[in-house]
Amino acid sequence: MMDIINTLNGLVWSKALIYLCLGTGLYFSIKMRFPQVRHFKEMIRLMLDGGASDRGVSSFQSLAISVSGRVGTGNIAGVATAIALGGPGALFWMWVIAFLGAGSAYIESALAQVYKVDQDGEYRGGPAYYIEKGMGVKWYAVLFAISAVIALGILMPGTQSNSIATAMNNAFGINPAITGGALVIAMGLIILGGVKRIGKVAEVVAPFMATGYIIIALIIIVMNISALPGVLALIFKSAFAVEPAFGGIIGMAISWGVKRGIYSNEAGQGTGPQAAAAAEVSHPAKQGLVQAFSVYIDTLFVCSATGFMILITGMYNVHNPAGGFIFENLPGVEIGPTYTQRAVESVFPVFGSGFVAIALLLFAFTSLLAYYYIGETNAAYLQKKWNCKWIINAVRIFILATTFYGAIKTAGLAWGLADLGVGIMAWVNIIAILILRKIGFKTLDDYEQQKADGKDPVFDPEKLAIENADFWVNDYHKENIS
Numbered sequence: 001m002m003d004i005i006n007t008l009n010g011l012v013w014s015k016a017l018i019y020l021c022l023g024t025g026l027y028f029s030i031k032m033r034f035p036q037v038r039h040f041k042e043m044i045r046l047m048l049d050g051g052a053s054d055r056g057v058s059s060f061q062s063l064a065i066s067v068s069g070r071v072g073t074g075n076i077a078g079v080a081t082a083i084a085l086g087g088p089g090a091l092f093w094m095w096v097i098a099f100l101g102a103g104s105a106y107i108e109s110a111l112a113q114v115y116k117v118d119q120d121g122e123y124r125g126g127p128a129y130y131i132e133k134g135m136g137v138k139w140y141a142v143l144f145a146i147s148a149v150i151a152l153g154i155l156m157p158g159t160q161s162n163s164i165a166t167a168m169n170n171a172f173g174i175n176p177a178i179t180g181g182a183l184v185i186a187m188g189l190i191i192l193g194g195v196k197r198i199g200k201v202a203e204v205v206a207p208f209m210a211t212g213y214i215i216i217a218l219i220i221i222v223m224n225i226s227a228l229p230g231v232l233a234l235i236f237k238s239a240f241a242v243e244p245a246f247g248g249i250i251g252m253a254i255s256w257g258v259k260r261g262i263y264s265n266e267a268g269q270g271t272g273p274q275a276a277a278a279a280e281v282s283h284p285a286k287q288g289l290v291q292a293f294s295v296y297i298d299t300l301f302v303c304s305a306t307g308f309m310i311l312i313t314g315m316y317n318v319h320n321p322a323g324g325f326i327f328e329n330l331p332g333v334e335i336g337p338t339y340t341q342r343a344v345e346s347v348f349p350v351f352g353s354g355f356v357a358i359a360l361l362l363f364a365f366t367s368l369l370a371y372y373y374i375g376e377t378n379a380a381y382l383q384k385k386w387n388c389k390w391i392i393n394a395v396r397i398f399i400l401a402t403t404f405y406g407a408i409k410t411a412g413l414a415w416g417l418a419d420l421g422v423g424i425m426a427w428v429n430i431i432a433i434l435i436l437r438k439i440g441f442k443t444l445d446d447y448e449q450q451k452a453d454g455k456d457p458v459f460d461p462e463k464l465a466i467e468n469a470d471f472w473v474n475d476y477h478k479e480n481i482s
Contacts, residue, residue, distance in 0.1 A: 001413065002412060002413060002416060005413070005416035005417060005420060006416060008420055009416060009419050009420055009423065012419075012420060012423035012424060012427065013255075013259060013419060013423050015255075017423060017426060017427060018254065018255055018258045018259070020427075020430055021097060021101070021104075021258055021262055021268055021426065021430065022096070022097065022100060022258060024104055024268060024430050024433070024434060025097065025099075025100030025101045025102075025103050025104045025267065025268065026100050026103075027103075028100075028103030028104055028106070028107055028437070028440075029099075029100055029102070029103035031437075031441060032103060032106070032441065032444055034103075035102075035103070035106060035289065035292065035444060036099065036102035036103065036106075036292050036295075036296075039289055040293075042289060043289045043290060043292060043293035044293070046059060046286050046287075046289055046290050047059060047060055047290050047293060048060060049286070059279050059280075059281060059286065059287060059290050061278075061279075073159055073160050073162075073163035073164075073337070073360065073363065073364045073367065074260060074263045074264035074303075075264055075298065075302040075303050075306055075363060076163065076167075076306055076337050076340045076356065076359070076360050076363065077159075077163040077166075077336045077337040077340070077360070077411075078260045078263055078264050078303075079091070079094070079260065079264075079303050079306040079307050079310065079340075080306070080310060080316065080335060080336060080337065080338075080339035080340055081256070081260060081335050081336065081415065082094060082256045082257055082259075082260035082261075083307065083310060083311070083316050083318065083339070084316060084317055084318060084319055084335045084339070085252060085256045085318075085319055085335070086249065086252045086253040086254075086255065086256030086257055087238045087243075087245075087246035087249050087252070087253050087318050087326070087327075088231075088234045088235050088238045088239075088243075088246065088311055088318075089235060089236075089237075089238030089239035089240070089241075089243070089246060089250065089253035089257070090238075090239075090252075090253045090254075090256045090257035090260065091235050091239075091257065091303075091304070091307040091311075092235050092236060092238075092239035092253075092257065093239060093253060093254050093256075093257025093258055093261065094257045094258075094260060094261035094264070094299055094303055094307075095261075095299065095300060095304070096257070096258075096261075097257065097258050097261035097262060097267070097299075098261055098267070098295050098296070098298070098299030098300055098303075099300075101261070101262070101267025101268060101295050101299075102267065102292040102293075102295045102296065103292070104267045104268035104430070104433065105267040105268070105272055105288075105291050105292045105294070105295050106288040106289065106291065106292040106440070106444070107288070107433050107436075107437060107440035107441075108127070108268065108270065108272060108273045108276075108291075108429065108433050108440075109272055109273050109276035109284075109287055109288045109290075109291035109292070110276075110284040110285055110287070110288030110440050110443045110444070111130040111134065111273065111284075111433065111436055111439060111440055112125040112126050112127075112129070112130060112273030112274070112276045112277040112284075112287075113125065113276060113277060113279070113281065113283075113284030113287050113288065113443075113459075114130065114134075114284045114439060114443065114459075114461065114466065114469050114472070115129045115130040115132075115133040115134055115468065115469060115471075116129065116277040116471050117129060117470070117471055118471060119380060119384065120380075122278070123277055123278045123279075123280075124277060124278075124377055124380055124381070125273065125274065125276070125277020125278070125377075126148075126270065126273040126274040126277055126374070126377055126378065126381075127141075127144045127148070127270040127273060127428070127429045127432055128141045128142070128144050128145040128148070128378055128381045129141070129277070129381065130273070130432070130436060131144055131432050133468040133469070133470075134436045134439060134468065135432065135435055135436060136468075138385075140428075140432070141381075142382070142385060143428060144270065144378075144425070144428045144429065144432070145378040145379075145381045145382050145385075146378075146382070147424045147425055147428055148270065148271075148374060148375065148378040148425055149375055149378050149379055149382070149391075149395060150421070150424075151420075151421030151422070151424055151425050152271070152371040152372075152374050152375040152378075152399070152421070153371075153375045153379075153395045153398040153399045153402070154398055154399075154402050154417075154421075155402075155417045155418060155420055155421030156371060156417070156418045156421040156422070157368055157371055157399050157402045157403045157406055158402050158403070158405060158406020158407075158409065158413075158414040158417055158418065159406060159411075159414040159415050159417070159418035160364035160365075160367050160368050160371075160403070160406070161179075161180055161183055161364070161368070161403045161404070161406040161407040161414075162406045162407060162409060162410075162411055162414035162415075163336060163337050163360055163364055163411075163414075164179060164183065164357075164360055164361050164364045164365070164407070165179040165180060165406075165407040165408070166336055166337055166338070166411060167337045167338075167341065167353075167356060167357035167360045167361070168357050168361065170337075170338055170341055170353060170357065171341065171353040171354045171356070171357035172354065172357065176407045176408050177407070177408055179407055180403065180404040180405075180406075180407030180408055181404065183365065183368070183403055183404070183407065184400045184403055184404050186365070187365075187368055187369065187372070187399070187400060187403065188396075188400060190369060191369065191372045191373075191376075191396060191399075192396075208362075209359060209362040209363055209366070210297065210301070210302055212359065213302060213305060213359045213363075214301060214302065214305050216344065216348075216355060217305030217306070217308060217309050218305075219347075220308075220309050220312065220313070220343070220344065220347045221308050221309070221312060223347055224312045224313065224347075227312050228308075228312060231308065231311045231312050234311065235307075235311070238250075238253060239253055239257075245326060245327065246318065246326060246327075249318075249320075249321065249326070252321060259419065261299060261303075262422060262426060263418065263419065263422050264298055264299055264303055266298075266422075267295050268426055268429060268430050268433070269422055269425050269426045269429060270425045270426070270428070270429030271370070271374050271425070272291050272294065273291075274373065274374040274377045274378075275291075275370070275373070275374070276288070276290075276291045277377075282456065282457065282458045282459065283443070283446075283447055283450075283457040283458060283459040284443045284459055285443045285444050285446070285447030285457065285459075286447070286457070288440075288443065288444070306340055309340065309343040309344060310339050310340060310343045312343075313342075313343040313346045313347065314329050315329060315330060315339055315340075315342040315343040315346060316329060316330065316339050316343075317329060317330050317333065317335075317339075319335075330342060334411060335411070336411050337356065337357075337360055340356050341353040341356040341357070344356050368399070368403060371399065372395070372396070372399050375395045375399060376392055376395055376396075379391040379392045379394070379395045380392060439466055442464050442466065443459070443464075446459070446463075446464055459472050460472070461473060
């Protein structure tokens with residue numbers, strides 16, 4: 001099975017997808033004059049602005065749901081994997097794809113707001129909806145929805161539960177089957193409550209877990225501050241093949257940095273727009289900017305914290321593609337969360353491994369909840385198209401089953417399946433947002449113009465000649481006029 005998965009990943013994650021992700025982010029950033037820099041203060045203001053409604057969640061809850069999906073095992077085990085297979089320079093390329101990916105995150109999230117719908121009393125939206133309404137290609141919309149249901153319901157949950165189970169076993173000796181069973185029970189209780197309950201859990205857990213983790217990382221960095229300049233030099237030299245030891249794997253550094261960066265921050269993958277569409281805002285650009293900020297939180301803050309802890313303590317191996325190791329400081333240790341656990345343990349031997357295990361539990365558990373919400377959103381789209389009432393319940397069963405399965409299987413299989421899911425969704429979604437780019441650009445231009453006129457921006461698709469934005473024409477403006 002691993003041979004089949006590796007072959008498929010070789011096709012999906014070819015250089016074409018790597019260049020497509022980097023090029024799309026760069027193109028969007030240039031065309032919008034780098035909103036991730038120009039509107040940094042506005043992102044923070046909007047993040048805390050507005051509230052929830054009977055149909056939608058607040059901007060902050062929407063951010064928390066998307067951050068919960070982004071900040072997961074990719075930030076702990078994923079960074080370790082990138083360093084192990086691509087060397088220290090992979091961390092630099094994770095930063096690059098995060099910075100450029102903020103442009104892609106804006107476009108896809110703004111589009112999700114433009115074409116969102118009110119379905120069964122809840123806001124729904126995302127790539128399937130904006131592909132159908134914006135592109136007018138229904139089969140392509142169905143293709144994305146199917147790929148999302150398969151990726152998030154079957155292929156990707158296992159890597160989250162596998163990392164949790166591995167970390168809990170390392171720290172506390174808990175049998176992976178017990179961890180898997182506990183995860184299934186806890187998830188079942190929450191997902192039955194729908195997006196509102198997921199949003200409430202995420203808005204509490206996401207800030208808490210990220211803040212605590214970064215604080216511990218900062219303590220470790222400060223305690224080893226003399227080594228920081230050397231680590232930074234190593235990252236940049238390795239990223240550009242200047243460091244002799246890692247110069248021969250620059251291609252691997254770029255490839256694994258981009259791959260793990262996309263897995264972690266999900267910019268362009270098509271997962272963030274589902275949460276963005278659920279937000280109660282007066283203009284699509286508001287949530288687009290908020291979601292762009294979530295990429296910063298994920299990669300530039302949390303992934304950097306992990307990378308610095310691993311590199312500054314020297315607790316990592318770097319594999320040689322030809323066989324053996326280029327650098328080996330942890331003999332016999334499997335790639336994954338153990339690198340991070342050893343790094344924290346080296347400074348806090350009493351509780352280091354346990355702290356990382358608990359942090360990973362919170363990170364990855366909320367990611368599983370976000371996966372379910374996104375899978376459910378696409379299942380709801382298919383349910384409406386095919387009039388199949390059983391699809392959402394099927395997603396619930398699949399994600400609970402694959403969560404348990406992932407906990408008891410090998411890390412290699414779990415990561416291989418997850419990479420396949422991410423790659424399939426990225427291919428379908430990035431092509432779509434490139435085609436719909438002009439509508440995304442219009443939302444930002446309109447928002448900036450209204451702000452310049454001293455207004456609190458309100459979206460009017462008819463003024464911008466945007467068709468099929470039915471919610472804004474039929475529901476939002478009618479409600480506000482009344």
